[in-house]
Amino acid sequence: MTVNLQSPLINHADNLTDKEFRLFRELIYEHTGISLSEHKRALVYSRLGKRLRYHGLKTYLDYYNYILNKDSSGTELVEMINAITTNKTSFFREDFHFKFLSETLFPALKENAQSHHTRTINIWSAGCSTGEEAYTIAMALSEAFPDNFGWNVKILATDIDTNVLKKASEGIYPIENAAQIPKTLLLKYFHKGRGGNNGFFRAADKLRDIITFQQMNLLDSQWPHKHKFDIIFCRNVIIYFDKITQHDLISRFQGHMELDGYLMLGHSESLHGLDTSLINLGKNIYQINRNA
Template sequence: MSSQLHTDLPGAAGILGRDLVLTDTDFARICQLIYDRAGIVLADNKREMVYSRLAKRLRLHGISHFGDYLDRLARQPAAREWEAFTNALTTNLTAFFREAHHFPLLAQHIAGRSEPVRIWCAAASTGEEPYSIAMTLLESLPASVASQSQVIATDIDTDALAKAKVGVYPLKQVLEIGEERVKRFFLKGSGERIGLARVRPELARMVDFRQLNLHAPRWDVSGQFDAIFCRNIMIYFDKPSQTRILKRFVPYMKPDGLLITGHSENFTYLTDEFKLRGQTVYTLAPGAKA
C-alpha cells in the first residue's frame, strides 16, 4: 500500500510519507493502554513521538498497521512485548547531579549519621541519578557508615535499568561532574573502551536496581527511607494518580524523611500529608502517619 493510500484511510491524518498506518483510533488506544499499564498520560502532541518509538516494534515484527500490533497485544496479555511497548513510551531524560541544589540538601540532612542511610530513587532511568545519590552518601558519611548505606533505584523501563546496572557512560558526560569526582568514583576505559567510563565497584555495590511500576497495586520495596527522590516523573501522571502515589509514599518515609521532587512539580495542594520545606523538597506534615 502506498503512502498516499495511507492518508485516504479514515482517521489516518498526519502520516504522509510514512510506511506504517497510525489512525486516530490507534493513537487513542495507545494512550489508554499506557495509562492503564503505567499511569502515563499522553497528550495529543505526543503523536509523533508515539509513531517514531513504536514503529520500531512494528517493523521488528513485520507489521504495517498499528491496529494489528495493538490487536496482537490485546490477545496476549502476558506477552513480553508489553514490556517493550511500555519501555518505548517511557521518557528517560537524566544527567549526573541534575537539579544540583538537591544534593547539598541531602548531604546536610544526613550529616552526622552513625547508622546506615537508606534512599529510594523512584525514577532511576539509566542510573545517573541513583549513582549521584550514592556519591553524595560517600562524600557526606563516614566510610564505615557509607559502605553500609543503600540506594534502592527503581524504574518501570527495563531497558533503562539494564544500562544503569552496567554503569558505563560516555567519558565526556562523566567529566561534567568534575575531575576529582571522576577519579574517585569512575574507572576510565582504555583500548576498545576508550572514551567510556565505568562506575567503581564500591559505588555500584551501594545501588540496588529493581523494576517497579509506580502505578502498580504492589511495590517491591520495604522499610522506611531517609529520603525519597521522585523527580520529574509525576509530571507524566494525572492529578488522581499523583495524589494516590503521594499517599502511598507516606509509610515508606522516616518521620524526618525528605521527599525530593522535580523543579516543575508542585504537590502542595494535592495532599495534606506533606508540607513544602522549600526548593521542591517536602517533609511529612504533623499528624501524617509515617
C-alpha cells in the first residue's frame, strides 16, 4: 500500500516542520538553557505532540502561538517545559559520590568541627528531578550525624520541572525502586505503603525534615539563597546545556560554594574547555583551586 503524505486524512500534528522545530528549539533554549540538537526532533515531536492534542490544536505552530499569545498565565509554558525535561534518576545513582560523603568528607568535617566555628552543612541538589538524589544525600547525612548531634544539616533540592518536584516532595516511590536502596537503610528510612499505597514506599520524616524542595530555574538571574553551600550536586543536568550556558552556570556555582566546598557533576559531564578555577579531584568531584 502506498501512503500519500499530502493526504488530507493525515492529521497535521503528524508533522513537525523545520520551522516549527527551530521555533521550539529557540523557545526551549531561551527558557531552560536546554540545547536540543537535530537528532532530538523525535523527542520534541512526541513530547509536545501530547500537549498539542491535549489542547485540540492541529499544528505545532498553533501550539507555539498558543504559548506565546494565549497563555497569559504562563501555565502552558510551564507544562511545555515539564514535557521537554528529561528526568531520569535513581537512588544511589553514581554511588561513588555518596561513598565520598560517607567515607571521606563527613568524617573530615567531624574531625575539623573542634576548630570550626560552625557545625553547619548546607548541600544543594540542583536539578533534583523526583528527589531520589536528595533522599540519598539525606540518608548519608543521617548516618553520619545521627540525631544531628548539634549539627545543623540542610539540603536544598531544586528543579525547573513542577511535576517532578511534586513527586519529590511527596517522597513516594514504586516498590520496584526499593531495590536501589541497601536493605538496612530501606528499613531505617522508609515506610512500606499500605491500603491505597500498597505497591509504594515512602521516605520517613527524618529524611524529609532536612530537605527543602523548591522550584527554581538555574537560568534565573537571581538565585534566592542567602548562604553558600558546602556541597553542590548538579549531576546529569549540564549535559543538556551548550558550552556558554555551562560556563555561566559553573561560574555562578563557584560564587555559591564555600571556599573548601565541592561540586559534583554527572559521570558523562566534564568541565573540559571551560575556563574555571575548579580542579577535578577524580570521579567528577570538583573543588575550588585556592592556588589559582
